[in-house]
Structure formats: structure tokens, C-alpha cells
Amino acid sequence: MTPDYASLPLVDPAGESGLVAVARKRYLLRLLVGRELNARYSGSFLGLLWSYFNPLTQLFIYWFVMGKVMGLGHRTEHFAIHVFVGLIGVHFFNETFNASTRSIVRNKAFVKKMALPLEMFPVSSVVVSLFNSAPAVLILSVVCLFAGWTPDWVGMASFLLAVAIMITVATGFGLIFSVANVLFRDIGQLVGILTNFVRFSVPMMYPFSKIAENFPNHIDTYLANPLANVILLMQRAFWVGTTSDPETVLHEDFPHHLMEHGLIALATGLVILVIGQVVFSQLVNKVPERV
Amino acid sequence: MSSDTVAIKIDNVSKKFTLQYHRTLKQVAVAAAKGHKVRDTFLALDDVSFEVKQGEAIGLMGLNGSGKSTLLKLVQGVMRPDSGTVRTRGRIAGLIATGAGFHPQLSGRENIYLNAAVFGMSEAETRRKLDSIIDFADIGKHIDSEVGHYSSGMGARLGFAIAIHVDSDIFLADEVLAVGDKPFRQKCMAKIDEIRTSGRTLFYVSHSAASVARMCDRVIVLENGRMGFDGEPEAGIKYLHYDDGDDDPGNDESAMGADI
Numbered sequence: 001m002t003p004d005y006a007s008l009p010l011v012d013p014a015g016e017s018g019l020v021a022v023a024r025k026r027y028l029l030r031l032l033v034g035r036e037l038n039a040r041y042s043g044s045f046l047g048l049l050w051s052y053f054n055p056l057t058q059l060f061i062y063w064f065v066m067g068k069v070m071g072l073g074h075r076t077e078h079f080a081i082h083v084f085v086g087l088i089g090v091h092f093f094n095e096t097f098n099a100s101t102r103s104i105v106r107n108k109a110f111v112k113k114m115a116l117p118l119e120m121f122p123v124s125s126v127v128v129s130l131f132n133s134a135p136a137v138l139i140l141s142v143v144c145l146f147a148g149w150t151p152d153w154v155g156m157a158s159f160l161l162a163v164a165i166m167i168t169v170a171t172g173f174g175l176i177f178s179v180a181n182v183l184f185r186d187i188g189q190l191v192g193i194l195t196n197f198v199r200f201s202v203p204m205m206y207p208f209s210k211i212a213e214n215f216p217n218h219i220d221t222y223l224a225n226p227l228a229n230v231i232l233l234m235q236r237a238f239w240v241g242t243t244s245d246p247e248t249v250l251h252e253d254f255p256h257h258l259m260e261h262g263l264i265a266l267a268t269g270l271v272i273l274v275i276g277q278v279v280f281s282q283l284v285n286k287v288p289e290r291v
Numbered sequence: 292m293s294s295d296t297v298a299i300k301i302d303n304v305s306k307k308f309t310l311q312y313h314r315t316l317k318q319v320a321v322a323a324a325k326g327h328k329v330r331d332t333f334l335a336l337d338d339v340s341f342e343v344k345q346g347e348a349i350g351l352m353g354l355n356g357s358g359k360s361t362l363l364k365l366v367q368g369v370m371r372p373d374s375g376t377v378r379t380r381g382r383i384a385g386l387i388a389t390g391a392g393f394h395p396q397l398s399g400r401e402n403i404y405l406n407a408a409v410f411g412m413s414e415a416e417t418r419r420k421l422d423s424i425i426d427f428a429d430i431g432k433h434i435d436s437e438v439g440h441y442s443s444g445m446g447a448r449l450g451f452a453i454a455i456h457v458d459s460d461i462f463l464a465d466e467v468l469a470v471g472d473k474p475f476r477q478k479c480m481a482k483i484d485e486i487r488t489s490g491r492t493l494f495y496v497s498h499s500a501a502s503v504a505r506m507c508d509r510v511i512v513l514e515n516g517r518m519g520f521d522g523e524p525e526a527g528i529k530y531l532h533y534d535d536g537d538d539d540p541g542n543d544e545s546a547m548g549a550d551i
């Protein structure tokens with residue numbers, strides 16, 4: 001019993017909601033994230049090692065199949081790194097998109113009985129994916145160092161900007177699709193199809209110069225996709241530094257004003273995030289009874 | 292025990308549920324094309340208003356499907372009303388409809404932390420009370436195995452154990468004891484008594500007239516989502532005709548345990 005009970009205010013028991021409430025309940029968020037990470041790694045024999053093994057094998061496959069077998073790597077220097085950089089970003093987005101879409105349904109036992117801001121679930125999916133991506137970024141850094149990369153400030157800034165864009169876009173989509181998935185179970189399948197397009201919409205298996213070459217009039221459309229900017233910024237942060245002539249590469253394989261485009265993408269991401277929160281708030285009231 | 296401070300204020304609350312006949316887009320499209328009904332709505336709570344003072348022990352009664360659990364979910368904040376307002380004062384804890392909000396793939400211990408965090412307990416507070424919670428639930432080594440594999444009684448034991456360890460001002464108990472065994476029910480009754488005498492507000496849902504008569508100083512009866520009765524426990528039980536049947540557990544202590 002709270003001392004001084006009568007001085008407490010009469011409030012709405014549902015409490016506050018929204019991303020702000022999630023930020024205020026960090027302990028609960030930490031528990032949800034920790035639980036997810038534990039569930040993923042604790043039961044398996046090699047545990048955390050798997051999260052290094054998986055990206056490493058992918059790196060090898062792309063280097064061998066696309067670079068050596070298909071010969072795609074002639075034009076692009078350190079083609080495997082170019083692909084790997086893209087892969088990390090694409091994988092992050094697809095994993096988050098899939099996981100956050102299912103996040104509320106997967107926690108339905110909880111959602112039906114407990115009063116908490118439901119934004120908690122898509123947000124924790126994003127945080128979990130961030131943790132899951134860390135090993136791949138570490139491997140990428142090591143590989144790049146071996147390939148002659150020296151980290152630079154502009155590269156670091158590019159990477160941070162890329163992460164910020166990614167977080168806003170992934171959270172925005174996660175908010176929309178997690179509630180939508182409760183109301184229409186088809187959404188999960190739709191997300192599976194959508195994610196197939198992501199890897200081709202970013203400069204991963206081809207350099208940006210291909211777009212500039214083949215679709216010179218549609219560069220703006222291509223760059224309107226925030227994910228394309230994310231991958232370009234990540235290429236700027238890692239891949240450029242491994243090439244023998246960074247100046248030329250920067251000129252040929254990147255749009256002019258890369259940073260400006262990045263900032264516009266961040267603004268797009270923020271708009272997606274706001275739309276996500278609005279849609280979520282509109283639909284969330286029906287979630288506990290429908291899930 | 293009640294004071295003048297309002298603990299729960301419910302004003303003209305209605306809750307509408309949608310009965311969804313079809314789930315996937317294809318089913319919805321086909322049904323709509325054939326002119327079948329895709330969904331239907333009904334009022335699970337219909338213009339309910341009342342006020343609860345701090346320290347009151349309310350017995351919430353009514354037939355199956357009359358809206359008791361729904362009302363408690365609104366009070367707990369799990370659901371929001373479609374119209375009207377629900378206001379509460381202080382921390383709320385409790386158990387609504389058998390089985391707490393547990394994550395089936397997590398162990399009992401992990402669920403304690405999660406559940407307690409939702410009720411607003413800090414990590415330090417949970418750690419301090421962990422042994423006591425596990426002790427009260429008394430489910431032995433199962434505490435470290437998946438909750439999904441618990442028997443319904445074990446789930447209720449753990450859920451109740453957590454709920455009573457929250458320093459709550461309002462305690463909701465919805466048929467929590469229906470699946471517990473007799474020793475556990477007695478332990479729980481003692482605990483609920485303690486909550487009652489400590490000046491906390493109690494919301495007690497039960498189909499057992501005897502336990503309501505013993506525990507509560509006011510009875511509210513819901514009938515198809517509407518307020519049917521609000522007043523003295525004896526009169527409320529009479530109103531529901533829960534006092535006459537010969538299969539009623541009656542008033543003796545041992546039978547009362549049968550369907551608390």
C-alpha cells in the first residue's frame with residue numbers, strides 16, 4: 001500500500017503509450033531484448049559463435065560464386081566486400097521487418113493479459129537485430145583492415161548516419177506491420193515477398209555506377225529509397241577505403257552529394273517513423289482483443 | 292475498512308467486441324462477395340458506471356460471459372473502453388482469468404522478472420522478493436522449466452505468487468483460485484484476507500457465493516454487460532439466485548474451498 005495514497009492522482013490505468021513510454025520503460029525493454037537474445041543462442045552448442053559463422057560463410061559464398069564462378073567481380077574492386085557490406089544492411093532490414101511484423105502475435109499470451117505499451121515489441125525486435133548485426137560488422141571491419149582500409153572520419157559519420165536511417169525506417173515499418181499482422185494474418189506472407197525485393201533495390205550485387213549508366217534519368221527515384229542510401233553510406237564507410245584509388249571510386253560509384261542524400265533519407269526515415277506511430281496508435285486499441 | 296478516497300471510478304463505460312467470422316483476406320473477400328456477414332459486433336459492457344472507495348472489497352458476480360473479466364481488463368488497463376472512462380488510483384496488480392500473462396517458451400523464473408517488470412517492479416525489488424515468490428508458488432524444480440509445460444494449477448500458483456508480491460493499491464482477483472489445489476487455495480485465501488485488512492482495494496470475481504459472502508463487503512452483479520445489482524453481498528447473492536440451489540457449496544469452510 002502506498003503511503004499517502006489519497007494524494008496520488010486518479011489516472012487512466014492503461015498508462016501512457018507510444019515510443020516515449022517505451023523509452024521510459026527501459027528496464028522492461030532490456031528484459032525483452034535479453035530474453036530474445038538468450039533464446040537465440042543459449043540452447044545451441046556453439047552459442048554466440050554461430051552469429052560469426054553465418055556471415056563468414058555468406059561472405060565466402062558471394063566471393064566464390066559471384067566473383068569467381070560468375071565473374072561479376074571484374075569491374076568492381078574487392079567485389080566480395082562490396083557485396084558483404086550490402087548484405088549486412090539488407091539482412092538487418094529483412095530480419096527486423098520479419099521479426100517485428102510477428103512480434104505482437106508471437107507475444108500474444110503477454111499482450112492479452114498485461115498492460116504495457118505495445119510499441120515495446122516491434123522496438124525490441126529492432127534492438128535485437130542491432131545486436132545480431134554487430135558480429136557481422138566486426139568481421140567486416142577486420143576483413144577491410146586486411147584489405148588495406150584505414151578508418152576515416154567521413155566514413156565513420158557515414159556509417160552512423162546509415163545506422164540512424166536504418167533504425168528509423170525499420171522501426172516505422174515494424175510499428176505499422178506489427179499491428180497490421182494482428183488484424184490481417186496475411187501480412188506475414190506479404191512481408192516475406194516484400195523482403196525479396198530489398199536486396200535488388202540497393203547497390204550490393206551491382207555498383208551504383210550501373211544505375212547511373214543504365215538509368216541516368218531515374219537516379220533520383222533510386223535514391224528516394226532510404227535503404228539505397230543506407231547501403232551507399234555503408235559502402236562509403238567501409239568498401240571505398242579498401243580500393244586502390246578511393247578518389248576515382250568516390251567519383252564514379254557514388255552519387256554526388258552523398259551526405260546530403262543521406263540527410264534527406266534520414267528525414268524520410270523520420271517521416272516513416274511518425275506515420276508508423278500514428279498508424280500504430282490508431283489501431284492498437286483493438287489489438288489485445290484480436291490477437 | 293473503506294475510506295473516502297476513490298480508488299476506481301468507472302463512468303458510462305461500454306466495450307464493444309467484434310466477432311470476426313473470417314480471418315484471412317481471401318476469406319473476407321469471398322464472404323463479402325457472397326454477401327455473407329464478415330463481422331458482427333456486440334456490447335460486452337454496456338454503459339457501466341460505479342465508484343469504488345479505497346479499502347472496499349468488491350465481489351464481482353454474474354453468469355458466464357456477462358463481462359466480468361472484460362471489466363477487470365479495463366480496470367487493469369489491458370484494454371481501453373470504446374466509450375466512457377476508467378480511472379484508477381495507485382498501483383494495480385492481480386490475475387485475470389486463469390493463467391497470467393506468461394510467455395510459454397520462457398522458464399518460470401524468467402517470467403517472474405518479466406511479469407514483475409510489467410507490474411512496475413524494479414530489478415532490485417524483484418531480486419529481493421524472488422525467493423519469497425518462488426517459495427509461495429511452491430512448484431519445486433519446475434520453476435526453471437518452460438511455463439508452456441506447466442499444468443494450469445502451476446501457472447496460476449506462479450501468477451498469484453507474483454501478483455501478491457507487488458506493492459499494489461488495487462488487487463484484482465479473477466477466478467484465480469479455480470484451478471489451485473486445496474492447500475494452495477487456503478494459502479491464497481489467507482493472503483487475500485491480508486490484502487483486505489491492509490486497507491487495499493480488492494476486486495474479487497467468483498462464482499462461489501460462500502467465498503464472496505465471506506470476503507466482500509459489496510457485490511456488483513453484471514447481466515449481459517449491464518449493471519444488474521450493486522449493494523450488500525447477501526442481497527446480491529440472492530439477486531443472482533446463487534443462494535438456493537441444493538448443490539451450492541453452502542457455508543461450511545471445507546466445501547467453500549471447492550469452487551472459490
Ligand SMILES: Nc1ncnc2c1ncn2[C@@H]1O[C@H](COP(=O)(O)OP(=O)(O)OP(=O)(O)O)[C@@H](O)[C@H]1O
Binds near residue numbers: 335358
Ligand atoms: N477478445 C474477444 N473478442 C470477442 N469477444 C470477446 C472477447 N473477449 C471476451 N469476449 C466476449 O465478451 C463476453 C464477456 O466475456 P468475459 O470474459 O468478460 O465474461 P466473464 O463474465 O468473465 O465470464 P466467465 O464467468 O465465463 O469468466 C463474452 O460473450 C465473450 O465471448
Ligand SMILES: [Mg+2]
Binds near residue numbers: 360
Ligand atoms: Mg471471466
